Amino acid sequence: MKRTGIAFALSLFALAALAQGAAPPSGTPTEQLAKPPSDAKVWTITSSGGAARHGQVSLWTTSDGTHWSRFSLNLRGFVSEVDEQNRFAPDGSLQAMVIRGHVPEGDAAETYETKDGTYNWTSPVDRGSGKARAGLDYVAFGGTFDSFAFILNNMLKAPDHAVDLLPSGKGRIEPLTTLEVSNGKEKKTLTAYAITGFGLSPFPIWMDGDKLFGIASVLSFLPEGWEKAGPEMSKAQDAALAKRAPELVAKIAKTPIGPVAFRNVKLYDADARAFRDGMTVVVANGRVAAVGPAAKTKIPANAQVIEGTGKTLVPGLWDNHQHYGDDSTGPLLLASGITSVRDPGNQQEELLSRKKRIDEGQLLGQRIVPSLLVDGPGPYTAQVAEVVHNVDEALAAVRKAKRLSYFAIKIYGSMDPAWVKPMATLAHQLGLRVHGHIPHGMRPLDAVRAGYDEITHINFVMMQAMPDDVVATSNGMNRFVGTGKYAADVDLHSKMMTAYLDELARRHTAVDPTLVTFEDLYVPERGTFPPADAPYADTLPPQLARGFLSSAMAPQADLTRERMRASFAKLQALIPELYRRHIAVLAGTDGFGFELIRELELYVQAGMKPEDALATATIIPARTYHMGGITGSLAKGKLAELALIDGDPQKNIGDLRQVELVMRDGKLMKAADLRAAIGISGPPKKKN
Numbered sequence: 001m002k003r004t005g006i007a008f009a010l011s012l013f014a015l016a017a018l019a020q021g022a023a024p025p026s027g028t029p030t031e032q033l034a035k036p037p038s039d040a041k042v043w044t045i046t047s048s049g050g051a052a053r054h055g056q057v058s059l060w061t062t063s064d065g066t067h068w069s070r071f072s073l074n075l076r077g078f079v080s081e082v083d084e085q086n087r088f089a090p091d092g093s094l095q096a097m098v099i100r101g102h103v104p105e106g107d108a109a110e111t112y113e114t115k116d117g118t119y120n121w122t123s124p125v126d127r128g129s130g131k132a133r134a135g136l137d138y139v140a141f142g143g144t145f146d147s148f149a150f151i152l153n154n155m156l157k158a159p160d161h162a163v164d165l166l167p168s169g170k171g172r173i174e175p176l177t178t179l180e181v182s183n184g185k186e187k188k189t190l191t192a193y194a195i196t197g198f199g200l201s202p203f204p205i206w207m208d209g210d211k212l213f214g215i216a217s218v219l220s221f222l223p224e225g226w227e228k229a230g231p232e233m234s235k236a237q238d239a240a241l242a243k244r245a246p247e248l249v250a251k252i253a254k255t256p257i258g259p260v261a262f263r264n265v266k267l268y269d270a271d272a273r274a275f276r277d278g279m280t281v282v283v284a285n286g287r288v289a290a291v292g293p294a295a296k297t298k299i300p301a302n303a304q305v306i307e308g309t310g311k312t313l314v315p316g317l318w319d320n321h322q323h324y325g326d327d328s329t330g331p332l333l334l335a336s337g338i339t340s341v342r343d344p345g346n347q348q349e350e351l352l353s354r355k356k357r358i359d360e361g362q363l364l365g366q367r368i369v370p371s372l373l374v375d376g377p378g379p380y381t382a383q384v385a386e387v388v389h390n391v392d393e394a395l396a397a398v399r400k401a402k403r404l405s406y407f408a409i410k411i412y413g414s415m416d417p418a419w420v421k422p423m424a425t426l427a428h429q430l431g432l433r434v435h436g437h438i439p440h441g442m443r444p445l446d447a448v449r450a451g452y453d454e455i456t457h458i459n460f461v462m463m464q465a466m467p468d469d470v471v472a473t474s475n476g477m478n479r480f481v482g483t484g485k486y487a488a489d490v491d492l493h494s495k496m497m498t499a500y501l502d503e504l505a506r507r508h509t510a511v512d513p514t515l516v517t518f519e520d521l522y523v524p525e526r527g528t529f530p531p532a533d534a535p536y537a538d539t540l541p542p543q544l545a546r547g548f549l550s551s552a553m554a555p556q557a558d559l560t561r562e563r564m565r566a567s568f569a570k571l572q573a574l575i576p577e578l579y580r581r582h583i584a585v586l587a588g589t590d591g592f593g594f595e596l597i598r599e600l601e602l603y604v605q606a607g608m609k610p611e612d613a614l615a616t617a618t619i620i621p622a623r624t625y626h627m628g629g630i631t632g633s634l635a636k637g638k639l640a641e642l643a644l645i646d647g648d649p650q651k652n653i654g655d656l657r658q659v660e661l662v663m664r665d666g667k668l669m670k671a672a673d674l675r676a677a678i679g680i681s682g683p684p685k686k687k688n
Contacts, residue, residue, distance in 0.1 A: 027102030047383030201328030265308030270633035286666030316641030321588025330365030337643030345373030375412035408433035413475030424451020487567035522564035532598035
């Protein structure tokens with residue numbers, strides 16, 4: 001997953017770390033970091049309703065008034081060990097900050113200081129200086145949440161409840177809702193506030209009076225002993241935020257009075273996997289009413305005519321690996337022409353509630369095809385998984401997926417391999433699809449023979465050729481580190497790999513590659529924008545864009561950047577090998593969603609034609625999910641799910657970023673309005 005925009009959350013969704021037992025990356029070693037005293041205040045980091053603990057944050061103040069904090073996180077092998085010390089001036093402003101330690105991307109070292117009316121900062125990705133003033137607060141790139149707590153207080157005290165942020169941007173706070181919670185011994189009445197200016201949507205935080213209480217989310221930061229309150233808090237904040245959504249729907253999503261005609265467009269014919277020039281498409285009552293050459297297609301007299309000269313009309317895109325986020329996810333994806341997603345694992349109640357609101361027209365969003373994520377117990381259990389401890393519980397999880405109307409089950413890496421076949425057998429009996437990571441100790445062909453319909457992530461496709469020790473530990477960091485070390489040497493045309501890929505084809509096994517996540521992981525240098533994010537960097541909220549500067553895995557003594565890049569090139573080369581065997585490739589991001597276009601660019605770079613690459617995000621997923629009769633292409637009678645592109649993706653697949661209009665559920669939306677609604681200042685930069 002991509003990074004969030006708030007400083008203390010930046011470490012949570014890192015995409016890289018070291019294998020367990022390997023030497024730590026550059027940065028202050030763990031044993032040299034501060035040791036919390038026995039009376040330190042402790043916040044635990046948990047998931048799954050407080051049941052799974054991933055780390056903690058400790059805060060204390062020394063006799064000289066210095067605020068100390070210590071952050072420790074192990075999220076499925078993604079390790080962060082950080083301390084932070086802050087000194088404050090008599091007026092409460094931050095005077096000095098020192099952050100030490102190591103995070104998955106490398107050294108966590110960061111400093112900030114004000115002196116003689118000026119400020120200076122140095123972070124792992126940037127540095128700056130200027131004139132200090134009241135109402136100007138530095139946002140740490142990493143660290144703990146100690147300094148951020150004082151930014152919250154400054155926003156609460158400010159007359160307009162806003163402060164200017166360094167390096168740039170403005171943060172604002174407003175009350176959201178209140179809730180009484182209990183830990184079984186005492187009760188507290190908490191207030192949730194919505195924080196804006198750090199990301200694409202309001203970020204809820206909970207206060208106990210004027211003190212930060214915590215965060216309730218996929219990962220929750222809550223005071224020790226209060227972990228069980230997280231689900232209730234999450235439900236309350238989501239309900240409060242949901243009240244804002246219908247107004248946005250009414251403002252942006254317009255139902256045309258009569259037919260709409262897209263005249264003289266270049267049309268992507270997904271069924272034929274071909275582009276057709278000089279076409280007209282007529283839409284009426286949310287469906288495609290006519291498709292044909294512009295000179296021969298009759299346009300109704302009462303139609304709204306949209307001139308398409310120099311533009312391309314494409315079916316609405318699919319992101320086949322989208323862990324659907326909060327209410328801002330819908331507008332963000334729609335602005336990229338994405339009208340459908342496959343969600344391969346999420347918080348169950350929140351996802352199903354959000355899906356219902358979308359389906360009922362109360363929230364801007366996509367068609368969601370959901371999978372129930374199921375995993376075994378252990379330190380690497382997925383944080384939103386239905387955790388099972390034996391085969392009976394595993395089968396009960398499959399039945400739960402059917403009962404809750406999930407489309408599929410997604411099996412994760414800590415699952416006992418012996419449970420895969422009975423789970424898959426039952427799932428197929430119930431009409432459910434089976435996909436996922438490959439459980440540790442299994443190779444992908446073992447999982448496919450046990451019943452997998454689809455392999456998730458290109459590294460797990462490559463796992464067939466990995467050494468035994470990598471396969472045995474593939475639920476930990478070796479799924480990244482091992483692949484980075486050894487994929488470069490795999491001969492994709494060897495007898496073994498040829499037989500393996502041919503068997504995937506014979507079994508009609510699909511692949512959800514998320515290739516772009518591995519480019520982010522292996523290719524860029526720290527302090528540079530990955531190619532997937534660079535076109536959007538200048539338009540996103542500044543603190544969010546800043547987070548993209550550190551997404552790559554830190555090199556190690558036995559794993560250089562050059563080696564990682566060579567392994568990525570081999571992963572990329574797998575794509576045309578899959579496609580030429582007619583293995584269904586399902587384009588997805590495992591990110592914000594706008595990275596989908598980069599995913600398709602990578603396919604084209606690997607040798608696919610643009611019209612074939614585009615099929616992996618349109619007609620192929622629609623047919624895979626048994627929806628090819630209603631969506632996936634622009635044919636008469638199908639739902640009018642489409643995007644109008646200012647450009648020609650046949651010549652430059654990256655032009656798909658230039659969305660002007662999008663249509664879903666019978667409503668026409670301007671991409672500019674969708675972007676503006678979530679704080680994006682303009683269209684992505686166009687590549688030449």
